[in-house]
Amino acid sequence: MTDAAFRPDHGPEHGRPGYPGPGGPGYGDFDEKRAESAVRELLIAVGEDPDRDGLLDTPARVARAYKEIFAGLRQRPEDVLTTTFDLGHDEMVLVKDIEVLSTCEHHLVPFVGSAHVGYIPSHDGKITGLSKLARLVDVYARRPQVQERLTTQIADSLMEILEPRGVIVVIECEHMCMTMRGVRKPGAKTLTSAVRGQLRDPATRAEAMSLIKAR
Numbered sequence: 001m002t003d004a005a006f007r008p009d010h011g012p013e014h015g016r017p018g019y020p021g022p023g024g025p026g027y028g029d030f031d032e033k034r035a036e037s038a039v040r041e042l043l044i045a046v047g048e049d050p051d052r053d054g055l056l057d058t059p060a061r062v063a064r065a066y067k068e069i070f071a072g073l074r075q076r077p078e079d080v081l082t083t084t085f086d087l088g089h090d091e092m093v094l095v096k097d098i099e100v101l102s103t104c105e106h107h108l109v110p111f112v113g114s115a116h117v118g119y120i121p122s123h124d125g126k127i128t129g130l131s132k133l134a135r136l137v138d139v140y141a142r143r144p145q146v147q148e149r150l151t152t153q154i155a156d157s158l159m160e161i162l163e164p165r166g167v168i169v170v171i172e173c174e175h176m177c178m179t180m181r182g183v184r185k186p187g188a189k190t191l192t193s194a195v196r197g198q199l200r201d202p203a204t205r206a207e208a209m210s211l212i213k214a215r
């Protein structure tokens with residue numbers, strides 16, 4: 001996969017010499033051996049014996065798991081968001097309750113919850129399959145993330161690829177870094193939203209929000 005295929009949407013670290021991105025190693029490449037030895041080191045660091053029976057295969061297993069959990073680093077939104085045309089529909093399309101399984105980039109523990117993704121198709125009726133909206137959520141969720149960036153990346157890539165009249169993305173998640181450790185507040189939900197184009201109009205936005213809230 002070439003560096004040029006990816007947009008520099010991961011913040012300033014990307015593309016620094018020696019790091020993935022333009023001018024660095026292949027952006028998104030997964031180095032399984034390096035991941036394995038890092039997990040082995042981590043086990044030693046926490047006071048475990050990586051050579052005891054139960055842990056022998058753990059570094060390789062964790063490396064494979066990380067490859068899967070961060071598979072979105074090797075995917076582009078345009079790989080999943082295929083488009084088609086349907087002139088017949090120019091009203092809002094909203095897919096609710098898309099499961100979000102992501103990883104907090106601060107602590108590398110999960111944050112989980114739901115995404116609600118809606119758009120108003122372009123005047124020429126450019127649309128996408130409903131499942132593709134869920135696939136798009138996964139492309140960005142399967143990376144080291146913060147919830148705010150996850151939300152805006154989904155909204156911005158939809159705007160770019162579907163060229164819709166408007167987009168709304170609302171995400172509600174529970175962060176394990178606030179549950180398992182640190183402040184330890186199970187049940188606290190973080191809500192983020194990104195609204196673009198005509199969905200910024202108060203009435204349209206209110207309609208979308210009432211559809212999202214309706215159970």
Ligand SMILES: Nc1nc2c(ncn2[C@@H]2O[C@H](COP(=O)(O)OP(=O)(O)OP(=O)(O)O)[C@@H](O)[C@H]2O)c(=O)[nH]1
Binds near residue numbers: 183
């Ligand atoms: N804005 C934002 N913050 C997040 C997200 N995930 C985790 N955090 C926060 O990132 C912050 C990191 O804060 P630090 O003070 O550097 O780290 P820390 O000492 O481990 O913080 P505590 O979690 O408060 O113990 C914490 O407040 C987390 O709750 C996210 O998706 N968005």
Ligand SMILES: [Zn+2]
Binds near residue numbers: 104106107109175177
């Ligand atoms: Zn965290």
